[in-house]
Amino acid sequence: MAQGASRSGDLGFKALVAITTVLFVATIDVAFLRAPIEARMGIVQKIFYFHAPSAYTMYLGATACFVGSVAYLVRPTDGRDALARAGAELAVVFGLIVLVTGPLWGAKAWGFYWTWDPRLTTSMLQVLIYVAYLVLRAFTGDGEGERKFAAALGILGAANLPIIHFAVQKWGGQHPTVIGKGGGGLAHPDMKLGFALAMIAFTLFAAALLWARVRLELAKSRLTHAEEDAIDLGLDQRTEA
Amino acid sequence: MHGDTPQPMTPPAPASASGATGTSQPATMEFKAVDNESETHSGFNLMVAAYAAIWVILMGWLFLLWRKQSALHTRIDDLEREIDKAAEKAEKAAKQGAR
Numbered sequence: 441m442a443q444g445a446s447r448s449g450d451l452g453f454k455a456l457v458a459i460t461t462v463l464f465v466a467t468i469d470v471a472f473l474r475a476p477i478e479a480r481m482g483i484v485q486k487i488f489y490f491h492a493p494s495a496y497t498m499y500l501g502a503t504a505c506f507v508g509s510v511a512y513l514v515r516p517t518d519g520r521d522a523l524a525r526a527g528a529e530l531a532v533v534f535g536l537i538v539l540v541t542g543p544l545w546g547a548k549a550w551g552f553y554w555t556w557d558p559r560l561t562t563s564m565l566q567v568l569i570y571v572a573y574l575v576l577r578a579f580t581g582d583g584e585g586e587r588k589f590a591a592a593l594g595i596l597g598a599a600n601l602p603i604i605h606f607a608v609q610k611w612g613g614q615h616p617t618v619i620g621k622g623g624g625g626l627a628h629p630d631m632k633l634g635f636a637l638a639m640i641a642f643t644l645f646a647a648a649l650l651w652a653r654v655r656l657e658l659a660k661s662r663l664t665h666a667e668e669d670a671i672d673l674g675l676d677q678r679t680e681a
Numbered sequence: 682m683h684g685d686t687p688q689p690m691t692p693p694a695p696a697s698a699s700g701a702t703g704t705s706q707p708a709t710m711e712f713k714a715v716d717n718e719s720e721t722h723s724g725f726n727l728m729v730a731a732y733a734a735i736w737v738i739l740m741g742w743l744f745l746l747w748r749k750q751s752a753l754h755t756r757i758d759d760l761e762r763e764i765d766k767a768a769e770k771a772e773k774a775a776k777q778g779a780r
Binding site for chain 2: 481482483484486487490491494529533536537540541544545547548652653656659660663666667670674675
């Protein structure tokens with residue numbers, strides 16, 4: 441029964457990766473070969489097709505970390521802790537992509553790489569919170585107390601998400617609003633298509649990465665339990681950490 | 682990074698305004714270099730840099746995951762070795778018991 445579920449899980453993961461790959465190829469085709477060059481910014485605007493979806497993926501990672509953290513505090517399980525940890529890692533990786541690609545766009549569009557704009561500052565803060573989370577997990581062991589402390593930090597990190605999102609509307613700043621309420625929008629249908637494909641591709645990519653990362657973390661937990669059992673049974677001469 | 686802003690180019694005055702009567706004069710314009718000013722960033726280079734950065738970050742993460750997986754494999758190998766040792770010991774003990 442468990443083997444059947446594992447096999448269908450593997451099949452689902454492979455299907456997810458295949459669909460994501462096809463969508464990425466389609467995104468690159470539409471964004472680079474079909475969508476026109478933007479009138480004011482020129483070719484550098486094409487960074488947008490990966491910058492904005494990366495920011496969205498950072499939100500997804502942070503949300504996964506929040507959900508896993510809350511669930512862990514309600515009822516601690518290895519799976520919930522693994523979800524929180526995987527979400528934090530996803531938030532850091534895509535947050536870094538946002539913090540690198542954004543300034544490269546800004547260099548052309550604004551004439552400078554960085555400014556302490558509300559959205560830029562809160563985004564950097566968000567990444568730093570999750571970096572702190574990962575540093576905590578890496579250097580403080582994997583006990584119940586450490587996990588709970590990390591879960592609290594995971595919840596705290598998510599509190600910043602709405603601040604990033606509404607920063608532009610509340611405090612203005614340099615960061616442009618293109619999509620959503622008050623946004624200028626994308627004028628050309630191929631620009632809209634490229635962006636829509638990128639958003640779907642990044643959503644599925646995030647799901648695949650989370651899935652793979654949670655599985656790895658669960659395997660690590662199972663191995664730790666097996667090592668502890670082996671020591672308890674006297675099979676393993678090493679002492680518990 | 683930011684030097685002086687280049688002055689906008691001013692077109693040469695029309696021939697009639699400069700007092701020439703009827704004869705067409707060649708339009709002259711002097712191109713001057715602006716000191717310490719690289720005009721602007723190349724959009725293409727910035728775009729390539731952005732996509733290179735995306736790949737570097739994702740590959741870096743993949744490398745870290747690969748290292749984590751390698752560490753897990755080492756731990757599994759150690760555990761298997763210990764289990765094999767324990768099984769050998771148990772087998773020897775069983776043989777001695779049978780004698």
